[in-house]
Amino acid sequence: MARLIISADGPEKFDIWKKAFAEVAPDLSVLSWYESQTRLQPSDYVLVWSPEADHYPALATAKAILCTGAGVDHLLNAPGFPRHIPLVRMGGEQTGQLMADYVTWAAIALLRQARTWALQQAEQRWASNTIARTTDTTRIGVMGLGHLGGYVATHLARVGFRVSGWKRSPATLTGVTVYAGQEALSAFLETADILVNLLPSTPQTDGIISKEFLKRLPRGAGFINVGRGRHVVQTDLINALNTGILCGAVLDVVTPEPLPAASPLWTHPSIIITPHVASEASPLMQAQYVAEVIGQMERGEKPALLCDPQRGY
Ligand code: NDP
Numbered sequence: 001m002a003r004l005i006i007s008a009d010g011p012e013k014f015d016i017w018k019k020a021f022a023e024v025a026p027d028l029s030v031l032s033w034y035e036s037q038t039r040l041q042p043s044d045y046v047l048v049w050s051p052e053a054d055h056y057p058a059l060a061t062a063k064a065i066l067c068t069g070a071g072v073d074h075l076l077n078a079p080g081f082p083r084h085i086p087l088v089r090m091g092g093e094q095t096g097q098l099m100a101d102y103v104t105w106a107a108i109a110l111l112r113q114a115r116t117w118a119l120q121q122a123e124q125r126w127a128s129n130t131i132a133r134t135t136d137t138t139r140i141g142v143m144g145l146g147h148l149g150g151y152v153a154t155h156l157a158r159v160g161f162r163v164s165g166w167k168r169s170p171a172t173l174t175g176v177t178v179y180a181g182q183e184a185l186s187a188f189l190e191t192a193d194i195l196v197n198l199l200p201s202t203p204q205t206d207g208i209i210s211k212e213f214l215k216r217l218p219r220g221a222g223f224i225n226v227g228r229g230r231h232v233v234q235t236d237l238i239n240a241l242n243t244g245i246l247c248g249a250v251l252d253v254v255t256p257e258p259l260p261a262a263s264p265l266w267t268h269p270s271i272i273i274t275p276h277v278a279s280e281a282s283p284l285m286q287a288q289y290v291a292e293v294i295g296q297m298e299r300g301e302k303p304a305l306l307c308d309p310q311r312g313y
Pocket of ligand 1: 150313
C-alpha cells in the first residue's frame with residue numbers, strides 16, 4: 001500500500017486531508033508529517049505547500065513531492081530544496097474550471113468597467129458608464145497555455161471572445177490562435193484587447209510585464225494577472241493605468257502577498273484586487289488528483305504535471 005505523508009497546511013488541517021483521502025482513495029495510507037512516530041521511507045509520497053527549510057533533508061529521501069499549488073517557483077527557488085526529487089504540480093479538472101471562471105469574470109468586469117460601479121456604490125452615486133466592447137468584439141490574449149492557460153483560452157473561446165495565446169513551443173488549440181516564442185511576442189501583444197498572464201515564474205518571465213512590454217498592447221487594453229506578482233514591474237503597471245495605456249487591471253497575484261495596507265494598488269481607481277483566490281480546488285478535488293498521480297507513479301507512468309527543474313516549471 002502506497003503511503004502519503006501530509007505536510008501541507010500544518011498539523012491543524014491534517015484531519016481535513018485525512019477525511020478527503022479516505023473518501024477518494026481508501027487504500028492509500030495517509031499519515032501526518034507532524035506525528036512524532038512518522039518516519040519517512042524512500043517509497044513515500046509527501047504532500048507539501050511551502051515546507052520549512054528544516055524539512056528539506058527529510059524531503060530529499062522521498063519518492064516524490066506533490067505540491068498543493070500549480071506554481072512551484074517558491075520551492076525551486078528555495079536554497080537547499082531537494083530539486084532532484086520528482087516534484088508534481090497541482091492539477092485536475094476543477095483547478096482549470098475555477099481559473100476559467102475567474103478569468104471570464106475578470107474579463108467581463110473589465111469590459112463593463114465594474115470597478116467604476118463599485119466606487120460609485122461606495123459613494124451612493126448613480127451614474128451610467130458607456131460600454132465600448134462586447135465579448136464577440138474583444139480579442140483576449142492568454143500568456144502561458146499550459147494546464148491552466150490552455151483551459152482558460154479554450155473556455156474564453158467558447159464564451160465568445162476572440163482568443164489568442166502565447167507559449168514557448170508551437171501547439172494547436174481549438175478556437176485559439178497560438179503564437180510561440182520570443183519572436184512572436186510583439187504580434188501576439190498587438191492582438192490583445194485584454195491580456196491574461198498565466199505564465200509560471202521563472203528567470204525568463206519575472207519582470208516581463210514592463211513599460212516597453214505594455215506599450216506593445218493596443219492602447220486602452222485591460223490586464224488580468226493570475227500568474228505571479230513577480231511578473232509585473234509594479235510602477236510601470238501603475239504608470240500605464242494613469243496614462244491610458246491600460247484601461248484597467250484585475251490582480252489576483254501581487255508582490256508581496258499579503259499586499260501591505262500602504263500599497264497604492266489597493267486604492268487605485270482602475271484596479272480590482274483579489275487575494276490569490278483564482279483557482280484553489282477543494283481538498284476533496286485536490287485529494288482525488290493527488291491519488292491519481294500516486295496511482296500513475298506506482299504503475300511507473302510519468303505524471304503530466306511533473307515539474308522540470310531545469311525549465312523552472
Ligand atoms: P504550466 O507549467 O502547465 O504552463 C506554463 C505555460 O507557460 C506553458 O504553456 C509554457 O509554454 C508557458 N511558458 C513558460 N515559460 C515561457 C516563456 N519564457 N515564454 C513563453 N511561454 C512560456 O502551468 P499552469 O498552467 O499549471 O500554471 C501557470 C501559472 O499559474 C503557475 O505557474 C502559477 O504561477 C499560476 N497560478 C496561479 C493561481 C492563482 O490562483 N492565481 C493558481 C495556480 C497557478 P510551453 O507549453 O511551450 O512550455
